[in-house]
Amino acid sequence: MKYDIITIESIRKEIYRGNSPSSELLTIWGHQNHTVLELFILLSRMEHYQAMTVIKHLVDDKYHHLIKDGDEHLNTLMQNLGMNKKECNNRDLKIRPENFNDHSTKILNVPEMVLQPIIVSKENNESIVSPRFLQPKSPLPLGRLGTSKMFTASDISCVAESAGAIPHISYEELQRSTNNWDNNAILGKGGFGTVYKGTWKCTQVAIKRLEQKEDKPEYHSEQIKQSITELHCLNAYRHDNVLPLYGYSIGGPHPCLIYQYMAGGSLEHRLRVRDPTKLLKWPTRLNIAIGAARGLQFLHTSMINGKPLVHGDIKSANILLDPNDQPRIGDFGLAREGPQSQYTYIKVSRIHGTRPYLPDEFLRAKKFSTKVDTYSFGVVLFEIATSLGAYSDKREDKFLKDHVVNYKGDILDLKDKRVEGYDECFKGLVEIGKMCVTKRAKERPEMVSVLILLEGVSIK
Numbered sequence: 001m002k003y004d005i006i007t008i009e010s011i012r013k014e015i016y017r018g019n020s021p022s023s024e025l026l027t028i029w030g031h032q033n034h035t036v037l038e039l040f041i042l043l044s045r046m047e048h049y050q051a052m053t054v055i056k057h058l059v060d061d062k063y064h065h066l067i068k069d070g071d072e073h074l075n076t077l078m079q080n081l082g083m084n085k086k087e088c089n090n091r092d093l094k095i096r097p098e099n100f101n102d103h104s105t106k107i108l109n110v111p112e113m114v115l116q117p118i119i120v121s122k123e124n125n126e127s128i129v130s131p132r133f134l135q136p137k138s139p140l141p142l143g144r145l146g147t148s149k150m151f152t153a154s155d156i157s158c159v160a161e162s163a164g165a166i167p168h169i170s171y172e173e174l175q176r177s178t179n180n181w182d183n184n185a186i187l188g189k190g191g192f193g194t195v196y197k198g199t200w201k202c203t204q205v206a207i208k209r210l211e212q213k214e215d216k217p218e219y220h221s222e223q224i225k226q227s228i229t230e231l232h233c234l235n236a237y238r239h240d241n242v243l244p245l246y247g248y249s250i251g252g253p254h255p256c257l258i259y260q261y262m263a264g265g266s267l268e269h270r271l272r273v274r275d276p277t278k279l280l281k282w283p284t285r286l287n288i289a290i291g292a293a294r295g296l297q298f299l300h301t302s303m304i305n306g307k308p309l310v311h312g313d314i315k316s317a318n319i320l321l322d323p324n325d326q327p328r329i330g331d332f333g334l335a336r337e338g339p340q341s342q343y344t345y346i347k348v349s350r351i352h353g354t355r356p357y358l359p360d361e362f363l364r365a366k367k368f369s370t371k372v373d374t375y376s377f378g379v380v381l382f383e384i385a386t387s388l389g390a391y392s393d394k395r396e397d398k399f400l401k402d403h404v405v406n407y408k409g410d411i412l413d414l415k416d417k418r419v420e421g422y423d424e425c426f427k428g429l430v431e432i433g434k435m436c437v438t439k440r441a442k443e444r445p446e447m448v449s450v451l452i453l454l455e456g457v458s459i460k
């Protein structure tokens, strides 16, 4: 049938919604105007004679010779399915469930067994209908996802399970919800695609539509890998300060992820606004810092798999604000499990993330731990306090971390002076930020301590 692996996986997931994957497969095929006869011939090429007997009565007699195994299964199956051998001259009958008349449910139940061999990838000799898919396995080994070069069929199966409670939304529904991907609905563009504002089930949502770069297949596999990691994390880690994922869409022209719409935009954007009436006040800044720290310590301490979850890409662009300026951490594409408690770090094979937010031990020695997030969070605290960018080639110290830590004058010079007062609050944010960016990972506080320290900062 020449469907790609993503389409096949989305079809297989129907089983978890109580639907028949075969029915879905046949419906999609039927919408492409294929006929029962084509299905009959396809099955014959696969030598799947048992399946052919089920639809034999819908195909002209002259094709019956294609069933090489003879008729021995036919009579039993026909009897089981309550069919008679009435002649149907429906060579061009379209593949639609309704065309199976009163036998539709029975016929569509049979192919669970009958159609499975269709979805076997010959390229990598690996069955897409992996036994793991049929025996739900949890939790997902995130470490493996982070290291594999290509996303294998069984990885996708495994993650499709993890998406569990998150609903699949059809591409057409998303197209309608964004007024056919109207340019005016664009909220922003990221490395992997465009984020649109949409209305889905009378609810405002943000839809990240992943866009493929034709000439870069490896980019696509990275995109898929990160989206699936995100899907897993946002399904498994739910918290007031973690961005909720409402749904996902695969099988259409572009894979999409559907999130709660965060009307306040990203923290990065809000720190840079020029409109003085929209500037974030100091109590709000502190509240955002506390909320983000709370979300991050939740990831670090939940130990769902006996290990902390390290976000791996904490930055102001990935902290989104709701209409009341409550923060939620998003963009979990680079999240990975950290070390078990008896180890201080794990060695990773590749470095991901955003350079100005990453500590030396990770950049140079690929040592990965919760302390990577602590460091990144420290840089975010400097951004909140100063409203300066994490990187600027207009500064002597291009990285904000160096700019703040090396600053020799009065630290209040670095305060975002557009918002008056609250010097103590500013100093508190900077001091805690400095602890977070300490050079030696061991000396950096865990996020739970950072949270406690932030809760003690005076609003003055």
Ligand SMILES: Nc1ncnc2c1ncn2[C@@H]1O[C@H](COP(=O)(O)OP(=O)(O)OP(=O)(O)O)[C@@H](O)[C@H]1O
Binding pocket: 187, 188, 189, 190, 191, 192, 193, 194, 195, 206, 208, 243, 259, 260, 261, 262, 263, 265, 266, 269, 317, 318, 320, 330, 331
């Ligand atoms: N849930 C959301 N609600 C409102 N706006 C959002 C939401 N998610 C993303 N956006 C907006 O869309 C922009 C693009 O988001 P996206 O996550 O694709 O990229 P990014 O985080 O800026 O970059 P990258 O992920 O490539 O590092 C963001 O800067 C933000 O302004």
